[in-house]
Amino acid sequence: MTIFSGYSRVLAQVAPWEWVAEPLPFAGVMENLVLPGLVLIVYMAFIFPQLKKRRDQRDLLNSLAEGDEVVTSSGLHGIISALDESVVYIEVSDGVELKFSRDSVSGKLAFDDEDDS
Structure with missing residues (x-):
């Protein structure tokens, strides 16, 4: 006989559970x-x-408009030289123009009007 064997008999004799299970109105x-x-x-x-x-x-x-400085989803920075309904031409260097899908542009970059010098 274990220590807890007597507790099951005591718990079985506890008052009925009806008073505990009353549902709340809400x-x-x-x-x-x-x-x-x-x-x-x-x-x-x-x-x-x-x-x-x-x-x-x-x-x-x-x-998007011509002249906007943009960054693509692949991280390429450049200036839009021409655009179409679904294609953007980005100039990344003098004389180097790349053709990208318009959806690949992930953001515009702001020009700094102040000189660093």
Whole structure:
């Protein structure tokens, strides 16, 4: 006989469990709000920022113009010399012009108006 063998008999004689299991009046409402709440949290944390980033990228691509200094997704820096609906020609050096897909432009670079000297 172990030390805990007597406890099972004591626990079996404890008052019935009906008094413990009384549901709260708003418990059903809370259970129904958990799943929509989780969906809202996932939307706000993951989906909404991605939609904003995609919208910002689309606006950037629509605002490209000749003379803009840009960087591509591969890290190439240059100045747009010509552009088409789906193609961008980027001048990376004097007389060196590369053809890129317009979607490969990842950002604009701002010109520094001040001299470093």
